[in-house]
Amino acid sequence: MSVSAERALEMLGEGNRRFVRGEAQGRYSAEERGKTLEGQEPWAVIVGCSDSRVPVEAVFDVGVGELFVVRSAGHVLSQAGLASVRFAVEKLGTKLVVVLGHEDCGAVSAALAPDPPAWLGPIIDHIDVSAVDPSHAPHDADDALLAAAVDAHALDTVEELHAWFIENDVPTPPTVVAAAYKLESGEVHWL
Numbered sequence: 137m138s139v140s141a142e143r144a145l146e147m148l149g150e151g152n153r154r155f156v157r158g159e160a161q162g163r164y165s166a167e168e169r170g171k172t173l174e175g176q177e178p179w180a181v182i183v184g185c186s187d188s189r190v191p192v193e194a195v196f197d198v199g200v201g202e203l204f205v206v207r208s209a210g211h212v213l214s215q216a217g218l219a220s221v222r223f224a225v226e227k228l229g230t231k232l233v234v235v236l237g238h239e240d241c242g243a244v245s246a247a248l249a250p251d252p253p254a255w256l257g258p259i260i261d262h263i264d265v266s267a268v269d270p271s272h273a274p275h276d277a278d279d280a281l282l283a284a285a286v287d288a289h290a291l292d293t294v295e296e297l298h299a300w301f302i303e304n305d306v307p308t309p310p311t312v313v314a315a316a317y318k319l320e321s322g323e324v325h326w327l
């Protein structure tokens with residue numbers, strides 16, 4: 137019996153509050169691992185950034201077999217990433233997908249820069265920062281500007297996923313929501 141999107145959101149919120157309070161349970165014992173030997177039934181997909189400061193399972197205080205995580209710099213979705221999300225939804229029955237942006241995202245910051253290196257193209261070409269003031273150069277791109285761009289990109293990624301599920305006739309499209317993570321407090325804010 138798979139977990140509903142509503143219950144999954146509650147569980148993510150509860151886990152994040154434990155993490156913030158320093159009361160994480162860290163369920164990684166041999167017993168916990170043993171429970172997953174017959175297969176996996178993750179109750180949420182997290183589409184997140186590769187940033188080392190956003191340790192996804194820790195942030196939501198989950199153990200083995202609970203989250204299906206797809207990460208890339210700036211949570212940009214490649215074809216493989218999209219198919220990975222679909223795998224969790226279609227084969228594993230996961231009902232909730234969370235796009236998790238974060239404070240001080242280097243990928244989004246690079247997308248705001250005037251002359252980013254060409255090799256970053258496969259990442260930053262997928263980050264639309266036109267919704268925030270494009271006249272800002274990176275040296276005066278203040279924290280608020282970057283935070284706005286992070287939120288906008290997370291919401292754009294939600295829309296991209298919605299459109300992709302429809303275009304590809306995914307039979308039971310999941311609930312998709314966006315969130316942003318604060319580096320110091322450890323809090324996840326739902327957008």
Ligand SMILES: [Zn+2]
Pocket residue numbers: 185186187209210211238240241242243244
């Ligand atoms: Zn990032």
